[in-house]
Amino acid sequence: MVDTASSAAGNRDKGRALDLKDILRKARLRLLRMHFESGVGHIGGNLSCLDILLTLHHRVMGDDDQFVLSKGHAAGALYVTLWSLGRLTEEQLLTFHRDHTKLAGHPIPQGIPDIPFAIGSLGHGLGLAAGLALGRKLRGQPGRVFCLLSDGEWNEGSNWESLTFIAHRCLREVTLLVDLNGLQGFGSTVQVANLGSLANKLREFGVEVREVDGHDTDAIEQALKKPPTDRPLALVARTIKGHGVSFMENKMEWHYLPMTAEQYQMAVEEASRL
Numbered sequence: 001m002v003d004t005a006s007s008a009a010g011n012r013d014k015g016r017a018l019d020l021k022d023i024l025r026k027a028r029l030r031l032l033r034m035h036f037e038s039g040v041g042h043i044g045g046n047l048s049c050l051d052i053l054l055t056l057h058h059r060v061m062g063d064d065d066q067f068v069l070s071k072g073h074a075a076g077a078l079y080v081t082l083w084s085l086g087r088l089t090e091e092q093l094l095t096f097h098r099d100h101t102k103l104a105g106h107p108i109p110q111g112i113p114d115i116p117f118a119i120g121s122l123g124h125g126l127g128l129a130a131g132l133a134l135g136r137k138l139r140g141q142p143g144r145v146f147c148l149l150s151d152g153e154w155n156e157g158s159n160w161e162s163l164t165f166i167a168h169r170c171l172r173e174v175t176l177l178v179d180l181n182g183l184q185g186f187g188s189t190v191q192v193a194n195l196g197s198l199a200n201k202l203r204e205f206g207v208e209v210r211e212v213d214g215h216d217t218d219a220i221e222q223a224l225k226k227p228p229t230d231r232p233l234a235l236v237a238r239t240i241k242g243h244g245v246s247f248m249e250n251k252m253e254w255h256y257l258p259m260t261a262e263q264y265q266m267a268v269e270e271a272s273r274l
Contacts, residue, residue: 020217024054027080028244028271030093035076036264038097040105044242044254046077048181048214049148052237053081055220056146056177064143066132068117070125071150071179072106079103082114123156125149126176130162133174148177152184155193160205166232167206175224176207176234179214181241183252199236207232214239244274 028050035043049071061067069078079096082088088103095101102110106120117128129147136143153159166174178198186192195201199209208229212219214237223235241255242248245267259267 020054020058023058023084024051024217025272025274027054027084028274029268030083031076031080032245032259032264032267032271034080034093034096036259036261037094039258040076040097041254041256041258042073042076042105043257043259044183044248044251045071045150045179045181046074047243047245047248048239048241049074049179050077050080051215051217051243052148052177052179052220052239053077054084055217056224057081057085059217059221060224061146062143064141066116066143066145067114068125068129068132068145068147069107069115069119070129070147071122071153072119072125074148074150074179075103075105075107075119078107078115082112087114088112122150122153123158126159126162126166129174130166130171133166133171134169136173137169137171143173145174146177147174148179150184151178151180151182151189151198152192154178154195154198155184163202163205163207170231172228172230172232174232176202176232178202178234178236179239180236181214181239183241183250183255185252185255187252199234202234202236207234209234209236211236211238213237215243244271246270 031046079088083093092103096103097105102112107115108118109115119125126147126149129145133145182189184192199211203209208231210223212223240249242251248254
């Protein structure tokens with residue numbers, strides 16, 4: 001006899017997976033187009049965190065939650081995520097990095113509710129997220145504050161100060177998301193300032209760490225939805241810089257380079273097949 005309830009649940013899960021895969025494909029293509037048309041670089045670090053951002057916003061966050069982008073050079077990935085939710089329009093995306101735009105190369109607070117702070121220099125986002133979380137805790141307000149950081153950003157001492165504060169105040173309201181792609185502006189994170197195991201260092205500061213494949217949307221969703229312990233949570237997501245575009249993957253130069261017309265066409269062809 002067929003278990004109709006289990007069958008229906010399985011079909012819903014498959015539908016959700018297909019829906020998210022389609023959302024990812026469309027957002028990846030729109031991200032590539034946006035960066036190509038504006039002649040802007042930083043595409044590698046945008047592609048490494050796009051799966052995280054889309055899974056978080058489409059599958060995890062609720063109406064009471066807030067998001068802070070600390071790795072501000074991934075602004076494009078945030079913009080296309082908000083576009084995929086209908087919170088930014090196609091017309092707004094066309095102004096990316098243009099004069100008088102609300103969608104600057106690093107986020108600025110220009111009347112977009114989903115962007116509460118200006119984020120430029122690295123190392124500032126976690127402290128801001130901690131402040132939002134403390135405010136929620138003191139007021140007894142529901143919801144979580146999610147903060148996305150790069151791995152190279154942990155060279156900034158301000159992050160460790162913020163982490164000390166979060167652990168000391170047991171701010172379970174804040175969740176760290178680390179895009180661990182292994183590359184930063186001047187080389188690999190090991191070459192520039194080797195921190196060893198970032199996950200282990202975070203654990204030493206008293207937070208719970210969950211490690212996942214940062215391109216496995218199911219793993220990201222499950223790790224973030226799993227009931228929290230009595231400590232703040234850090235999700236360390238192993239990612240690939242330039243994910244989905246073979247000539248960009250794990251290449252430091254795609255921290256900076258804009259795409260030529262030929263490279264853009266190659267990137268679109270590859271991204272369309274994911």
